[in-house]
């Protein structure tokens with residue numbers, strides 16, 4: 001008699017037996033053990049398939065594409081990267097709607113609280129952020145003690161990790177407590193960056209100005225004076241463009257870490273470490289170094305040809321998901337053009353445009369977010385090694401939103417690997433090896 005999968009029990013030979021459905025198997029798997037299923041259990045066909053899949057050895061599974069290309073790792077309501085259309089969406093808003101219209105704080109509200117704020121909600125969020133900026137004294141001491149020549153990204157990663165030591169131990173905290181931690185991090189990562197920059201120059205560490213928004217306060221701290229409106233607006237726009245970006249490497253890293261329930265600070269420390277790499281956030285610094293190495297427009301063609309011949313990557317070009325132009329790039333390109341025209345210095349932009357032209361022609365690859373942001377930051381007179389930290393400052397809003405989203409419906413993220421090594425080796429004593 002074929003058991004009805006909808007029934008919880010089935011009677012055979014006068015005995016009541018539980019019917020294991022797909023739901024039961026998933027539930028057991030979630031609880032960590034499939035051992036409790038009796039050998040003569042009645043198992044529905046779909047549940048049997050799931051069991052087979054679970055028991056299959058690593059070698060029987062096909063490996064996903066290298067670098068997990070095309071693999072969907074999570075469901076998110078925060079942002080969508082539409083690679084073929086060249087679109088980036090934050091909670092339903094196309095980035096082109098937000099850039100130039102919203103402020104960074106409005107975007108933080110959108111990502112964290114699910115909607116664009118009204119005036120009262122925005123004022124309240126700004127007050128929360130301003131009130132959360134002050135760093136614990138012990139953290140400021142750590143910043144002062146770091147070697148002056150260390151890179152700011154290393155410093156920020158270290159100090160964010162240290163911040164956790166000044167918080168009560170992270171347990172099964174409420175979402176409300178976690179959300180407060182997120183606001184603290186969004187407010188404190190810029191202060192950590194600015195303080196490290198000042199400390200390494202033996203400059204005094206200014207107090208934040210609560211009347212200033214996030215972009216203006218950061219510029220105030222590093223420059224010692226309130227920024228002109230144009231500079232503030234430019235950085236604010238850069239913050240908006242970098243705030244979130246689907247399941248990018250650092251966000252994935254943050255989600256993997258928080259999924260073990262290791263805590264918000266661990267997750268953001270992981271994310272910063274991941275962003276630092278030159279194939280991710282570190283590329284913007286790489287762009288300006290590359291332009292400096294090339295030196296002048298007339299040397300661009302040879303430089304690019306040489307890189308292509310030797311399979312060397314051109315920083316700021318190409319993207320894993322976008323197969324057309326990165327939608328953030330034109331906003332940054334426009335800002336770079338405006339700043340260049342104002343300063344009467346278009347050399348870096350001219351070189352960039354030429355590189356982009358050749359790369360499109362030769363490899364069908366487009367500029368990404370880092371390509372023009374480098375020229376924007378450079379034109380604003382910001383130190384090169386603060387380019388990637390600026391990315392980290394803004395992306396902290398996205399990372400923390402993803403951490404909260406993961407926590408709200410958490411399950412350990414634990415993929416499999418396909419074993420590609422030898423089998424059946426026999427142990428040899430140390431003298432025989």
Ligand SMILES: CC(C)(COP(=O)(O)OP(=O)(O)OC[C@H]1O[C@@H](n2cnc3c(N)ncnc32)[C@H](O)[C@@H]1OP(=O)(O)O)[C@@H](O)C(=O)NCCC(=O)NCCS
Pocket residue numbers: 067278279280281283311312313314315316317318319320321363365368369370
């Ligand atoms: C972003 C990036 C890591 C995506 O990498 P990916 O999806 O793994 O793509 P691959 O590295 O496998 O590259 C695929 C092909 O494009 C080429 N390519 C990709 N980006 C390139 C670049 N920036 N310069 C030169 N060639 C590049 C590769 O050499 C490869 O060519 P091949 O098939 O002829 O060997 C890659 O484009 C890159 O390294 N870009 C430069 C760093 C950068 O700007 N990072 C910031 C990303 S926002």
